[in-house]
Amino acid sequence: MNSGLICVSLFTADGAGIWIASILTLAIYSFLYKDNPIYRFSESLLIGISVGFLLVTTFDTTLLPKAFEPVGKGLSVMFGIGGFGSIISFIWLLIPVALGLLMFARFVPKYAWMSRVALALYIGFGAGASIPANMQSYILRQIDATIRPFLHIDSFWSLINAIVILAGLISTLFYFFFSKEQKGAFGKITRLGTFYLMIFFGATFGYTVMARISLLIGRLTFLLKDWLGLIS
Amino acid sequence: MRRTFPILVCFSFGMTMLVQFFVPSKLSTDAYNEITNWVQIIYAFALIVGVVGLLKYHFSRVSRRERGWFYNLVTVASLIVMSLLGFIGGRGDGGSFMWVFNNMMAPMQATVFSLLAFFVASAAYRGFLARNLEAFLLLFSAVMIMFGIASVGNAIPPFSDIANWILINPSMTARRGIFIGVGLGTIAVSLRVILGVERTYLGKE
Numbered sequence: 001m002n003s004g005l006i007c008v009s010l011f012t013a014d015g016a017g018i019w020i021a022s023i024l025t026l027a028i029y030s031f032l033y034k035d036n037p038i039y040r041f042s043e044s045l046l047i048g049i050s051v052g053f054l055l056v057t058t059f060d061t062t063l064l065p066k067a068f069e070p071v072g073k074g075l076s077v078m079f080g081i082g083g084f085g086s087i088i089s090f091i092w093l094l095i096p097v098a099l100g101l102l103m104f105a106r107f108v109p110k111y112a113w114m115s116r117v118a119l120a121l122y123i124g125f126g127a128g129a130s131i132p133a134n135m136q137s138y139i140l141r142q143i144d145a146t147i148r149p150f151l152h153i154d155s156f157w158s159l160i161n162a163i164v165i166l167a168g169l170i171s172t173l174f175y176f177f178f179s180k181e182q183k184g185a186f187g188k189i190t191r192l193g194t195f196y197l198m199i200f201f202g203a204t205f206g207y208t209v210m211a212r213i214s215l216l217i218g219r220l221t222f223l224l225k226d227w228l229g230l231i232s
Numbered sequence: 233m234r235r236t237f238p239i240l241v242c243f244s245f246g247m248t249m250l251v252q253f254f255v256p257s258k259l260s261t262d263a264y265n266e267i268t269n270w271v272q273i274i275y276a277f278a279l280i281v282g283v284v285g286l287l288k289y290h291f292s293r294v295s296r297r298e299r300g301w302f303y304n305l306v307t308v309a310s311l312i313v314m315s316l317l318g319f320i321g322g323r324g325d326g327g328s329f330m331w332v333f334n335n336m337m338a339p340m341q342a343t344v345f346s347l348l349a350f351f352v353a354s355a356a357y358r359g360f361l362a363r364n365l366e367a368f369l370l371l372f373s374a375v376m377i378m379f380g381i382a383s384v385g386n387a388i389p390p391f392s393d394i395a396n397w398i399l400i401n402p403s404m405t406a407r408r409g410i411f412i413g414v415g416l417g418t419i420a421v422s423l424r425v426i427l428g429v430e431r432t433y434l435g436k437e
Binding site for chain 2: 059173208
């Protein structure tokens with residue numbers, strides 16, 4: 001450990017970056033005392049920068065390669081400059097661009113309804129694609145993973161674990177069945193489901209806490225090592 | 233027309249996506265890829281519409297000098313500067329756009345997420361009381377996982393073994409129960425949307 005404070009130089013690109021990152025880190029941690037103007041400034045800054053970043057990266061990864069460049073090529077063909085094969089494929093490409101542009105109709109109240117067409121396509125696609133995807137990943141695979149341990153029982157403990165897993169799934173599903181009053185034998189099974197859910201919530205909570213603490217350790221290490229040079 | 237046509241579009245594309253999954257062929261794969269491209273383009277335009285809406289909101293607050301207008305100005309200015317850095321200054325490594333990402337955006341995001349460590353710790357202190365068996369199981373599971381993951385607990389076999397057993401057996405099976413519920417719920421809502429029963433995405437007339 002170093003004996004004194006050795007702050008990184010402010011007059012290099014990397015050094016200035018570390019200074020700014022450190023000051024912004026402290027500005028956000030100032031919220032731990034109470035809501036204050038420094039925190040609100042850094043919060044507003046973060047929102048603006050994040051939206052700007054998302055805008056630029058979406059333009060770079062989607063709009064430019066999938067819409068603007070192909071449309072540009074298509075236009076150059078229409079004016080006899082390039083070698084783009086088919087006019088039909090160009091018109092086909094214009095459909096999503098036209099639908100995307102329809103989204104801007106929201107800003108004109110009289111024509112705002114037109115933006116619903118693009119939105120309907122988007123939502124229809126999501127709904128249609130999600131049915132088989134959910135059926136596979138959220139239902140069939142989960143049932144498969146619950147039953148499969150019974151095919152690989154090689155010890156007493158593996159049998160116990162397989163029973164724990166099966167009993168947990170059935171009781172948890174019973175707990176979420178609200179069409180019948182949860183009393184009697186049914187109520188006992190749902191209570192078992194509650195126990196499993198509590199264990200799950202506790203585990204998830206513990207995991208979240210540890211993930212956030214590791215981020216906190218990362219930020220403190222950055223401040224003490226990269227910025228102040230207090231630890232090596 | 234204003235509501236019926238979007239519902240028809242939703243139905244057509246929803247059914248197309250549903251049917252193409254059950255009819256594997258080159259045509260259905262091509263259709264899937266093409267529509268996925270369309271959706272990505274529409275998403276990108278929707279994002280721009282969202283950014284324009286955000287700017288409109290913040291500009292109106294600044295122009296009316298509403299309470300806290302300075303923070304709205306900071307949001308607008310940082311959004312515009314970040315966009316200009318990306319569009320004009322270039323997006324490669326070593327450029328100013330990535331410099332802002334590495335030295336401002338990434339550290340601030342990590343700090344905001346780490347801030348939650350303090351709040352969950354304080355919430356746990358106030359809420360984790362073993363009043364009954366359910367509360368005890370919640371407390372026990374959380375403590376075991378926290379100790380099991382931490383390096384100090386990981387070095388002590390009972391903690392790490394119990395944590396692992398909890399994670400791969402009772403916790404995982406309860407998660408599966410929730411997943412199955414989520415899956416069934418999503419399928420039901422998706423069918424309602426495709427068939428036009430659920431129309432809230434159309435907004436008010």
